Amino acid sequence: MRRHHAQGGRAFAVILLATLATAVACAEEADVYRVPDQALVDIIDAPKTPQFSISPTREWALLIYRPGYPSIEELAEPELKLAGMRIKPGSFSPSRVWPRNRLEFVRVEDLEVRPVTGLPEGPRLSNVTWSPTGRHIAFTNTTQDGVELWVAEVETGEARRLTDAVVSLTAEVPPGWLSDGETLFACFRPEDRRAGSAPPAPPRSPTGPVVQESVGAEAPARTYQDLLEDAHDEELFEWYLTAQVALVSLDGEVTHVGEPGLIWDVAPSPDARYLLVHELHRPFSYAVPAYRFPVLIEVWDLEGEVAHTVADLPLREEIPITHGSTYEGPRSVSWRDDVPATLFWVEALDGGDAGVEAEFRDRVFTLAAPFDGEPAELITLGLRYTWTYWGHDGLAIVREYWWKDRRVRTWKVAPGEPDAEPELLHDYSSQDRYSNPGSPSLTRNEYGRSVLLTGDDAHTIFLVGDGASPEGDRPFLDAFNTHHKETTRLFHSEAPYYERPVVVMNKDARHVVTSRESVDEVPNYFMRDLTDGSLRQLSFTEDPTPQLRGIQKELIRYARGDGVELTATLYLPEGYDAESDGPLPMLMWAYPREFKSAADAGQVDDSPYRFDWIGWWTPAIWLTQGYAALDGPTMPIIGEGEEEPNDTYVEQLVASAEAAVDEVVRRGVADRHRIAVGGHSYGAFMAANLLAHSDLFAAGLARTGAYNRTLTPFGFQREERSLWEAPEIYFEMSPFMHADKLDEPILLVHGAEDSNPGTFPMQSERFYAALKGNGGTARLVMLPHESHSYRARESLLHLLWETQRWLDQYVKNAPAPEGEE
Numbered sequence: 047m048r049r050h051h052a053q054g055g056r057a058f059a060v061i062l063l064a065t066l067a068t069a070v071a072c073a074e075e076a077d078v079y080r081v082p083d084q085a086l087v088d089i090i091d092a093p094k095t096p097q098f099s100i101s102p103t104r105e106w107a108l109l110i111y112r113p114g115y116p117s118i119e120e121l122a123e124p125e126l127k128l129a130g131m132r133i134k135p136g137s138f139s140p141s142r143v144w145p146r147n148r149l150e151f152v153r154v155e156d157l158e159v160r161p162v163t164g165l166p167e168g169p170r171l172s173n174v175t176w177s178p179t180g181r182h183i184a185f186t187n188t189t190q191d192g193v194e195l196w197v198a199e200v201e202t203g204e205a206r207r208l209t210d211a212v213v214s215l216t217a218e219v220p221p222g223w224l225s226d227g228e229t230l231f232a233c234f235r236p237e238d239r240r241a242g243s244a245p246p247a248p249p250r251s252p253t254g255p256v257v258q259e260s261v262g263a264e265a266p267a268r269t270y271q272d273l274l275e276d277a278h279d280e281e282l283f284e285w286y287l288t289a290q291v292a293l294v295s296l297d298g299e300v301t302h303v304g305e306p307g308l309i310w311d312v313a314p315s316p317d318a319r320y321l322l323v324h325e326l327h328r329p330f331s332y333a334v335p336a337y338r339f340p341v342l343i344e345v346w347d348l349e350g351e352v353a354h355t356v357a358d359l360p361l362r363e364e365i366p367i368t369h370g371s372t373y374e375g376p377r378s379v380s381w382r383d384d385v386p387a388t389l390f391w392v393e394a395l396d397g398g399d400a401g402v403e404a405e406f407r408d409r410v411f412t413l414a415a416p417f418d419g420e421p422a423e424l425i426t427l428g429l430r431y432t433w434t435y436w437g438h439d440g441l442a443i444v445r446e447y448w449w450k451d452r453r454v455r456t457w458k459v460a461p462g463e464p465d466a467e468p469e470l471l472h473d474y475s476s477q478d479r480y481s482n483p484g485s486p487s488l489t490r491n492e493y494g495r496s497v498l499l500t501g502d503d504a505h506t507i508f509l510v511g512d513g514a515s516p517e518g519d520r521p522f523l524d525a526f527n528t529h530h531k532e533t534t535r536l537f538h539s540e541a542p543y544y545e546r547p548v549v550v551m552n553k554d555a556r557h558v559v560t561s562r563e564s565v566d567e568v569p570n571y572f573m574r575d576l577t578d579g580s581l582r583q584l585s586f587t588e589d590p591t592p593q594l595r596g597i598q599k600e601l602i603r604y605a606r607g608d609g610v611e612l613t614a615t616l617y618l619p620e621g622y623d624a625e626s627d628g629p630l631p632m633l634m635w636a637y638p639r640e641f642k643s644a645a646d647a648g649q650v651d652d653s654p655y656r657f658d659w660i661g662w663w664t665p666a667i668w669l670t671q672g673y674a675a676l677d678g679p680t681m682p683i684i685g686e687g688e689e690e691p692n693d694t695y696v697e698q699l700v701a702s703a704e705a706a707v708d709e710v711v712r713r714g715v716a717d718r719h720r721i722a723v724g725g726h727s728y729g730a731f732m733a734a735n736l737l738a739h740s741d742l743f744a745a746g747l748a749r750t751g752a753y754n755r756t757l758t759p760f761g762f763q764r765e766e767r768s769l770w771e772a773p774e775i776y777f778e779m780s781p782f783m784h785a786d787k788l789d790e791p792i793l794l795v796h797g798a799e800d801s802n803p804g805t806f807p808m809q810s811e812r813f814y815a816a817l818k819g820n821g822g823t824a825r826l827v828m829l830p831h832e833s834h835s836y837r838a839r840e841s842l843l844h845l846l847w848e849t850q851r852w853l854d855q856y857v858k859n860a861p862a863p864e865g866e867e
Contacts, residue, residue, distance in 0.1 A: 080847035140218055268761060269757065408446070442460075746790060792823070
């Protein structure tokens with residue numbers, strides 16, 4: 047007995063030491079950022095490609111360069127979370143931006159490159175914008191003390207600072223130009239909120255409890271994050287949002303306009319005589335973000351005097367959660383871009399509730415300066431208003447949309463002809479990509495505003511679209527006569543290239559700037575002559591990851607059991623041959639989408655001729671480690687007619703995944719027992735559900751997901767019903783509720799500061815606890831300071847290290863099922 051106890055004691059000691067060693071190893075792992083295989087590091091550190099922007103005069107292009115991923119030290123800088131905003135308190139600016147660090151002008155005619163000189167050391171540039179004349183650009187530079195306003199002259203390439211660090215970007219109102227091209231507007235920090243000042247200090251002790259009260263009115267709200275929580279938050283919100291509108295000349299002279307206030311938006315009239323100002327005010331809310339706070343909408347003259355009050359909208363907490371719902375009163379208040387000073391806005395005719403029956407939903411109004419007449423009705427809509435493209439008094443295009451049936455309609459209206467009836471131009475489903483007519487090309491008018499580019503007849507517009515087809519996307523440019531409703535095809539991308547029109551240079555549409563790429567050629571900009579088909583290259587971006595060229599890419603088609611057509615993009619290593627090399631371990635990466643039509647769900651949503659940007663977010667990155675990848679296997683969740691897609695979410699999801707697995711196994715490129723499934727956000731939710739409800743996969747990768755739908759009780763993704771209306775749907779779709787069924791290894795990764803509605807970090811923490819409590823194999827990695835997507839170089843490298851180790855252990859080196867070799 048004593049010997050038995052001794053053996054038991056020794057065994058216990060061995061187990062204890064092993065447990066301690068494991069705990070120490072896990073602690074060591076948690077204390078440092080890890081680095082994956084060098085091939086993966088090289089992809090993370092690959093140079094970033096510049097943005098391309100053409101001037102209003104079409105004479106110059108601007109290349110805007112960005113640096114590599116920021117460091118974790120940068121992400122760890124102080125950050126305030128107030129009313130749905132994330133603020134860098136030291137600079138009165140958003141904390142989650144990716145600044146630019148280099149600018150170059152390129153003359154379109156001869157490709158002369160003119161670098162922008164005179165920039166500060168270590169620049170952090172944002173909000174780059176052309177002047178209406180095309181002679182200057184303006185931009186901001188963020189320093190530790192705040193945000194400066196800068197300009198650069200095209201003729202010389204020289205940049206100079208216009209203001210000290212006094213610009214406020216808290217509300218993300220970017221500086222912009224008045225139509226004279228000589229004056230900028232911006233929001234400034236008041237004198238008492240500049241460098242050296244201190245925000246309100248928190249109370250040493252509470253003055254009382256935080257109280258909220260409901261008095262019977264329905265106010266369902268999505269699961270917003272970073273909301274105000276107490277009186278001190280309210281004080282901080284006012285402190286950081288308070289700003290004063292200012293005008294700045296090109297010689298740096300500053301003119302203050304009006305009094306400081308909680309400035310939410312500023313928009314000058316096209317003729318530069320007025321400013322449309324949105325100003326928030328109390329009472330604030332602890333239930334919704336700032337954009338639903340009470341707002342006073344006024345028109346000011348340039349001296350700050352109120353010329354017209356548009357509306358004073360109350361707190362908007364009670365908007366129904368039905369998709370397409372809105373609030374009562376004026377919304378989308380802005381200026382007509384094609385005339386000197388005419389307001390336009392939209393008002394709901396159905397109380398803003400998309401859940402009620404109504405013949406008409408919205409009405410669009412206009413009101414010209416001096417704003418003392420009656421508003422004119424532009425158009426009454428049967429669906430919900432979405433956008434207006436302004437052209438001239440005889441032509442504007444109004445777009446409306448309805449979520450329930452995905453219907454889109456565009457109307458031609460004549461803003462300057464009150465008696466003219468609207469004419470229907472297009473009527474189609476937003477999910478029917480094959481029938482999408484495209485979007486209008488725009489140009490700059492004398493006010494520097496973007497308006498419809500029209501032909502010599504003033505009624506022919508130019509439409510650019512994806513050109514979706516069963517063969518894949520083939521972008522096009524059409525001339526569309528709005529009088530006769532006739533379409534003429536001017537350009538259609540041809541294999542083996544994917545070429546998309548970007549800028550139509552003039553009203554005869556002879557010359558078009560396009561973005562052109564292929565599987566092996568990085569996208570670059572070209573000037574295409576549509577009369578003779580000639581091309582002249584304008585940009586010369588090089589492949590950031592040449593080591594990955596030569597990989598095999600194929601757009602594949604297959605069907606799931608109920609006959610719905612599915613597609614995916616298959617990636618295989620360079621030189622791989624299924625017959626001689628045998629099946630590979632594979633990663634499938636997907637994101638489910640809802641459809642109202644099986645035909646629309648089966649449409650091809652990609653092009654086989656596009657260049658692949660391979661980064662940390664793409665499954666193709668794992669080709670460097672000996673895996674095959676299936677990117678974007680379609681996972682349609684279909685609810686036709688009165689049926690809701692989510693009524694059969696799990697069944698349809700599993701059927702789609704099963705069809706994808708069967709297809710890659712049939713092709714001989716994947717080993718059925720060595721396939722992982724992964725996704726981000728709603729894709730992570732998908733991955734967890736597939737592991738819980740099927741045995742198709744060896745392991746799973748779930749990044750920044752939501753797993754318990756009772757924590758999002760007033761709807762999620764496209765689900766409009768609340769938890770109390772459809773409890774069985776919320777339960778069935780929540781992998782948290784099925785944690786006992788999930789018997790494959792799953793790697794959970796989440797940004798510890800996720801701001802996305804619904805995917806708060808607790809979702810992954812509680813799901814991990816459920817899996818652990820049920821004996822599941824799971825690993826939870828919380829990335830410090832990261833939000834819904836990940837940005838810091840250290841975070842990305844560690845993410846890849848975790849993923850590489852997980853895939854190698856549970857997929858590449860997974861043992862064959864019992865009874866199989």
